Amino acid sequence: MSAETQNTLTHATYTKASSLRIAWLIAWRQMVEAIRTRSALVMTGFFLVFQTVLVWISLGPMLQGPLSPRGMIFAGTFMAFYLLFVGLMPSTPAIGIASGVFAGDKERGCLTPLLVTPASNTAIFAGKVLGAVLPALAYSVIGILVYLAEIALLYGPDKLALLPVGLSLLILLVIPALALLGATVASLISSRVTTFQSAQNYSSLLLLVLWFALLGLVFLVSIWGLWVFAAVVAAIFALDVLLIVVGANTWRREEVMARQ
Amino acid sequence: MIEAHNLTRRFGTITAVSQLSLQVPDGTILALLGPNGSGKTTTVRILSGLLAPTEGEAIVAGYDIHRQPDAVRAHVGLVTDVPGLYEQMKVTAYLDHFGSIYGIPPAERTHRIDTLLELFELDKHRHEKMVGFSKGMKQKVALARALIHEPPVLFLDEPTSGLDPIAARTVRELIVRLKRSSRSIILCTHDLDEAERLADQVAIMRQGRIAACDTPTILRNQATGETRVHMEFADTCPLPLETLQTIPGINSPRFIDAVQSDSSDGHHPSLVLEYFAAQPKVVNPQVLTRLITAGAQVISVECATLSLEDVYASAMGVSDKQQTDNQSSIDEAKNALPAHRER
Numbered sequence: 001m002s003a004e005t006q007n008t009l010t011h012a013t014y015t016k017a018s019s020l021r022i023a024w025l026i027a028w029r030q031m032v033e034a035i036r037t038r039s040a041l042v043m044t045g046f047f048l049v050f051q052t053v054l055v056w057i058s059l060g061p062m063l064q065g066p067l068s069p070r071g072m073i074f075a076g077t078f079m080a081f082y083l084l085f086v087g088l089m090p091s092t093p094a095i096g097i098a099s100g101v102f103a104g105d106k107e108r109g110c111l112t113p114l115l116v117t118p119a120s121n122t123a124i125f126a127g128k129v130l131g132a133v134l135p136a137l138a139y140s141v142i143g144i145l146v147y148l149a150e151i152a153l154l155y156g157p158d159k160l161a162l163l164p165v166g167l168s169l170l171i172l173l174v175i176p177a178l179a180l181l182g183a184t185v186a187s188l189i190s191s192r193v194t195t196f197q198s199a200q201n202y203s204s205l206l207l208l209v210l211w212f213a214l215l216g217l218v219f220l221v222s223i224w225g226l227w228v229f230a231a232v233v234a235a236i237f238a239l240d241v242l243l244i245v246v247g248a249n250t251w252r253r254e255e256v257m258a259r260q
Numbered sequence: 261m262i263e264a265h266n267l268t269r270r271f272g273t274i275t276a277v278s279q280l281s282l283q284v285p286d287g288t289i290l291a292l293l294g295p296n297g298s299g300k301t302t303t304v305r306i307l308s309g310l311l312a313p314t315e316g317e318a319i320v321a322g323y324d325i326h327r328q329p330d331a332v333r334a335h336v337g338l339v340t341d342v343p344g345l346y347e348q349m350k351v352t353a354y355l356d357h358f359g360s361i362y363g364i365p366p367a368e369r370t371h372r373i374d375t376l377l378e379l380f381e382l383d384k385h386r387h388e389k390m391v392g393f394s395k396g397m398k399q400k401v402a403l404a405r406a407l408i409h410e411p412p413v414l415f416l417d418e419p420t421s422g423l424d425p426i427a428a429r430t431v432r433e434l435i436v437r438l439k440r441s442s443r444s445i446i447l448c449t450h451d452l453d454e455a456e457r458l459a460d461q462v463a464i465m466r467q468g469r470i471a472a473c474d475t476p477t478i479l480r481n482q483a484t485g486e487t488r489v490h491m492e493f494a495d496t497c498p499l500p501l502e503t504l505q506t507i508p509g510i511n512s513p514r515f516i517d518a519v520q521s522d523s524s525d526g527h528h529p530s531l532v533l534e535y536f537a538a539q540p541k542v543v544n545p546q547v548l549t550r551l552i553t554a555g556a557q558v559i560s561v562e563c564a565t566l567s568l569e570d571v572y573a574s575a576m577g578v579s580d581k582q583q584t585d586n587q588s589s590i591d592e593a594k595n596a597l598p599a600h601r602e603r
Contacts, residue, residue, distance in 0.1 A: 014362055014364050014365075016330070016334060016363045017360065017363040025361055026361075036348050042561055053427070087513075109344030110344045110346060112340060112342075113338070113344050114301055116308055116309070116310060117333060117334075117358070118330045118331070118334035118361075119361055120330070120331045129278075151584045253310060254311055257305055258271060
C-alpha cells in the first residue's frame with residue numbers, strides 16, 4: 001500500500017445530502033436499473049410493435065378516405081380509446097419493475113447497502129417509488145408518441161384533429177395517474193413482502209384490478225360524460241398522493257431488516 | 261470505538277440477542293463466532309443502526325444507536341457475505357453513487373474512489389461493468405463501498421464466505437490494513453482460523469448470548485488452564501493407568517491407541533499416553549522419570565494448548581467426551597474403509 005493510500009485510511013465526517021437529493025439519486029439509479037432490465041425492454045418493444053399493428057389494422061379502414069360528420073365523431077372516440085390503451089399498455093412492465101424495488105433488491109442483497117446509509121426512511125421510500133414510476137411514465141410517453149406519429153405518418157397529420165380535445169386531455173391525465181397508482185401500490189406491496197415472487201403475484205392481481213377499473217372508467221364516460229371522468233381522474237391522483245404519503249410515513253427500514 | 265451494554269433484541273417470542281455487552285476499542289478487531297442463528301448478524305444490524313434493540317444501549321463511533329441512528333449509519337461501513345452490487349454499473353459509477361448518498365463533495369469523491377481502487381487493486385477494471393467480476397473482486401468493491409465515506413467503524417459479516425482461498429487471503433490482508441488505520445472492526449465469521457489470525461478479541465456467541473469473550477490466547481487458557489500432553493512409546497507403556505494416576509498433577513490419563521493397536525491375543529498395547537497437566541513443567545519430568553525407571557522407551561512427548569476450535573466447541577456445549585466420540589467415529593469409519601475394500 002502506498003503512503004498516499006495509507007494516509008487516506010483515516011476517518012471523516014460528511015454533511016449528509018438532503019433527503020430530496022438522496023431520493024432523486026435513488027430514483028435515478030432505480031430508473032436506470034429498470035430501463036436496463038432486458039425483460040422490461042423486450043415487453044415494451046413488443047407492446048410498441050403490437051399497438052402499431054393493431055392501430056394499422058383497426059383504425060386504417062376508418063381513417064382512409066373521406067369521413068362523414070358522424071364518422072368523424074366515431075373515429076375520434078375510437079382514436080381516444082386507443083390513446084388510453086397505448087398509453088397504459090407499455091406501463092404494464094413497469095408494475096413488474098415496481099414489485100421488485102424492495103423485494104427484488106432484498107433478494108439480490110442490494111438493499112442492505114442502501115439501508116445502512118444515513119438516508120432517511122422517507123428518502124429511500126420516495127426514491128424507490130419515484131424510480132418505479134418514472135420508467136412507467138417514460139414507456140407511456142413513448143407509446144403515445146409512437147401512436148400519434150403513426151396516425152400522422154400513415155393517415156395524415158390532419159387526422160389528429162379528430163381526437164376530441166377534452167376527452168384526450170383527460171386521458172393524458174389519467175394515464176400517469178393510473179401508472180402512478182400501479183407503481184405505488186406495487187412498491188408498497190414489494191416493501192411489505194419477503195420475496196420477489198410474492199410481490200409479483202400480488203402485483204399481477206393488482207394489474208387485473210386496474211384493467212377492470214379501466215374498463216369501468218370507459219363505461220362510466222360513455223354513460224355519464226366527461227365531468228365524471230374528470231372527477232375520477234382527480235380522485236385517482238388524490239389516492240396516489242395519499243398512498244405515497246402513508247407509505248413514506250409508515251415504511252421503516254427496521255421492518256425490512258426484521259423480516260429478513 | 262464500539263461499546264454495548266445489555267443489548268437485547270426480540271422478534272415476537274424469539275430472543276435473537278440477549279443481554280449482550282461488548283467493547284471494541286479503536287484499532288482492534290473483535291471476531292464474533294457462533295453457529296447460524298446464534299445472533300451474530302442481528303448484533304451487527306443493531307450496532308450498525310439498522311435494527312433498534314428491544315433493550316440495552318450502545319455507543320458506536322461516539323453516537324447513541326437509540327437517539328442518533330442516522331449519525332451511527334453515517335459513521336459505519338457494512339460488508340455482508342453477499343456483495344449486493346448493481347452489477348450492470350461500472351465500479352467508479354457505483355462508488356460515486358454511494359459517495360453521493362453519503363454527501364461527499366464531488367472532487368473529494370473522485371479522489372477517494374481513485375484511492376480505493378488503488379488500494380483494492382481494481383484500478384485496471386474501473387471502466388468495466390461489475391457483472392463480469394469474480395466473487396473476490398465483487399467483495400473488494402463491497403469493501404470499497406463500505407469505506408467510501410471513511411467510517412471509523414466497520415462491520416464485516418462473513419466477508420470471506422464463498423471466496424476461493426486466494427481471494428479470501430487478499431480480503432483478510434485488507435482487513436488487517438484497515439485495523440491498522442485505527443478502525444474498530446467487528447468481524448462475524450465461522451472460520452476459527454480466520455478469527456484467530458485476525459482478531460484481537462474473540463466473542464463466542466450461543467443462543468443470542470456471549471458465551472465467552474477475550475483474546476484468543478486467554479480464551480484458550482481459560483477453557484481448562486491445562487496443557488494436553490501426548491507421550492508416544494516404542495512399545496507398550498510399562499505402567500498401568502492406576503499407577504500413573506498417583507503422580508501429583510496428572511489429570512485424566514488414558515491410552516488413546518488401544519483400539520487401533522488391538523493384537524490377536526486380546527492384549528491392548530498402550531503406545532500413546534495422553535494426560536492433562538496444569539503445570540507441565542513440573543509434572544512432565546516426574547512422569548518421564550517414573551516411566552523411564554520402569555523401562556519405558558519414550559519416542560516423543562508433545563505438549564499442546566487447546567485450539568480455538570476446542571474453546572469454541574466447549575462454549576457450544578460440545579464436551580471433550582463428545583469430541584472424542586466424534587473423532588473415534590471418524591477414525592473407525594476411516595479404519596473400516598480399507599477393510600471393506602479388501603473384502
